[in-house]
Amino acid sequence: MMNFVQRVLSRAFSLRGLLLKSAALGLIWFFLPFWLFFVFAVYFYFVPPFQPFKIFFPFLLTIAFSFFLQQNLLSVFLVGVLFFLVLGIKNLILVHRFQSHQLMAFLLLFLGYFYFFSVFGNWGRPISSFALFAVGFSFFFLFYELSAYTSEKKREKKIAISAIGAFLVFQAAAAILFLPMNRFYQTAVLFLSSVIIADIFLEYLNNGLSRKKILQDFSVFFVVATLLLAAANWEL
Secondary structure: OOOHHHHHHHHHHHHHHHHHHHHHHHHHHHHHHHHHHHHHHHHHHHOOOOEEEEOHHHHHHHHHHHHHHHHHHHHHHHHHHHHHHHHHOOOOOOOOHHHHHHHHHHHHHHHHHHHHHHHOOOOOOOOOHHHHHHHHHHHHHHHHHOOOOOOOOOOOHHHHHHHHHHHHHHHHHHOOOOOOOOHHHHHHHHHHHHHHHHHHHHHHHHHOOOOOHHHHHHHHHHHHHHHHHHOOOOOO
């Protein structure tokens, strides 16, 4: 009984410390120069020096998005939430690690897609192709980290599935650039596609795919994508 109480108290103190760190980083980002925010972010990430490279890529993406985000209250909240997830997963504070990691990955993908379509709304800019590769690589690394939670043990298979998913996302983003929609709908369609791809491939790595699962996911994709395309203001 005493061991259980100690574990509960330790978890509570850890969560309180995590909340304070993430809130502090959000406020530092908003009120102080970015270089000072960067110093605190690096310190909080590497101290304690526990498995620092486990989710190093999400940490780098969080720093990058923090640099580009407009300074407002919503962005303060996003920065705080991202660092809450990054630090909580890295230091094994969050209990439901897969769900937390999935939430962090999807949030980073959503922010990345929104920024991508805000800058490259169509094929009018020459560097759009290079930006598309960045979109694909981001999905690859984030999905590969999620694949560590599956029952699949073969590293080569997880890399191959991650690469296939990244290629599909790359193709979807390239096709969406041709659609004359605003960035909000473009982001929503690509994000929906990524969620469905990730869900199907994670299920495949866990237990193998069933026809029922494929039908469910594609039904959801078809219904939601149809609603988004119907609601979009086509900028012809």
